[in-house]
Amino acid sequence: MANTSGTASFNLDLSDLIEEAFERCGSELRTGYDMRTARRSLNLLTIEWANRGINLWTIEQGIIPLNTGQISYPFPVDTIDLLDHVTRTGTDQNQSDLNITRISESTYSTIPNKNATGRPIQVWINRQSGNVNKTTATLSTTITSADTTITISDASQVASTGFINIDSETIYYANISGNQLLNCVRAQNNTTAAAHTAGASIYANWLPCINVWPTPADPGSQYTFVYWRLRRVQDAGGGVNVQDIPFRFIPCMVAGLAFYLSQKIPGALERAIGLKSEYEEQWALASTEDRDKAADRYVPRNMMYA
Numbered sequence: 001m002a003n004t005s006g007t008a009s010f011n012l013d014l015s016d017l018i019e020e021a022f023e024r025c026g027s028e029l030r031t032g033y034d035m036r037t038a039r040r041s042l043n044l045l046t047i048e049w050a051n052r053g054i055n056l057w058t059i060e061q062g063i064i065p066l067n068t069g070q071i072s073y074p075f076p077v078d079t080i081d082l083l084d085h086v087t088r089t090g091t092d093q094n095q096s097d098l099n100i101t102r103i104s105e106s107t108y109s110t111i112p113n114k115n116a117t118g119r120p121i122q123v124w125i126n127r128q129s130g131n132v133n134k135t136t137a138t139l140s141t142t143i144t145s146a147d148t149t150i151t152i153s154d155a156s157q158v159a160s161t162g163f164i165n166i167d168s169e170t171i172y173y174a175n176i177s178g179n180q181l182l183n184c185v186r187a188q189n190n191t192t193a194a195a196h197t198a199g200a201s202i203y204a205n206w207l208p209c210i211n212v213w214p215t216p217a218d219p220g221s222q223y224t225f226v227y228w229r230l231r232r233v234q235d236a237g238g239g240v241n242v243q244d245i246p247f248r249f250i251p252c253m254v255a256g257l258a259f260y261l262s263q264k265i266p267g268a269l270e271r272a273i274g275l276k277s278e279y280e281e282q283w284a285l286a287s288t289e290d291r292d293k294a295a296d297r298y299v300p301r302n303m304m305y306a
Contacts (some may be wrong), residue, residue, distance in 0.1 A: 011242045012250060014039070017257065024275065025260035034153060039236045041260040042243075045253070046233040050080050054292050057246050058231045059083065066216040066223040067185060071114060072172060073225065074163060074189045074207040077130035080231040082210075086228040087120050097226065100212070111213055118214035132165060137202040139166060140179065145193040150181040158204050162243040163188060165203035166196045187300040240275070248289055252282040 012020065015029075018038040022029045029035065058080075063071045066087075075082075078079050086097040090106060096188060101122050108114075108124035134159035143150055150166075158164055163172050164181070170191045174183035186193035216223050234244035245253060259275040262268040 002084040011247060012254070013242050014042075014195050014232075014237055014239050017102050017243065017254060018042075020254050021257035021261055024254070025168070025262045025271060027261075027265050027268060035239065037264060038257065042236040042253075042257055042306060045256045045260055046236075046244075047067060048134070048256075050230075050232060054083070054230060055233065056292065057244075058233060059228055060231055061226070063230050064210075064227070066120065068216055069117075069174075070172065070185050071174065071213075071215050072126075072161065072163075072209045072211050074170070074172075075227070076231065077152070077189075077207060079086075079208050080230040080232060081127065082125055083228045083230060085123060085225060088120075088224040088226050089222060096249075100225070104300065107257045108211060108213070114211075114215070115242065116214045117217040120212035120214060120216060122213045123125075123225075124211045126209050126211060127209045131206050133204045133206070135202050135204055139196055139198055139200040139202065142196065142198045145186065148182075148184045148186070150184055151179065151222065152179055152202050155181065156181045162217045163205040163207050163209070166200050167194065169194050169220050170194075170205055170207070170305065216297055216304060221248065246290070247273075252279070254285040255279040255282040 015035075018035060019029045024032070029037065035228040049202075062075060064075065066073070085100055086104070087100045089096050089098065098119070098121075100120055103122045103124050105126075106123060108122075135154075137152045137154040137157040140153050150171070150173065152158075155178065158176075158181075161173065161175055163170055163226070165171075168191060169187065170189040172185040172188045173179075173181035174185075176182065179303040189205075210225065212225065236243070241255060243250075255275065256279045259279045261274065262275050
């Protein structure tokens, strides 16, 4: 009697995955450009997957300590969206997670006093692009790592509130007066507070972030924002690595890449319809399996705004 392999570790590194996709198009992987164009298509494919819905393997938990008087807080730039979130107080046996309700931009904009303090009970998720843009403004005076007021040459170059980069540090500022950025919170986005010299360039940083309301109260409250986020699928990589997907999605990824390539390879276009059909079938199989199998829970909630 023949023995089984005893293993269940089959995967495709990037080169094998691309070769399989080319073969389904009736072609071969021959040149460095073939590899480059396939990697580009593969990255576009994973971005498309993010638009198709929740990919369970990309859910990650994160925490953000909330500071007294700080309204906006960045989260990782590869974040697609937040699924759930709570406000946590205490630690260990004294830990308590309290609901914080997600609201829209239009609801947040109608809050009369956004600087009111207390336990945060509402959050607006501001899904910015994560792009960093150099402005024509520069730092007017040298600052230390502890300064909370920053003077720049032209404040019209940045938003009325938000985040900037100076050298390698990301800084949050709450508001502007003249050319001064006020109520700055240093060392945001996992950077380190540092001194910066006059003349340093100012970069506008469009980080995805949350705005909480009310603004966290005194430091003794020790509020922490705990969230579960959807992150982007990691990039295709350089050629020898495997992809950032569960093994269940390997057939879907191969089928999707073959369809994408069929639209670019001369002579393969006639296969595109069939390859697209196969891709959609494989996506349906994989995405149907990749779902939360817990029982549905419905929580009624009455909300009133004065």
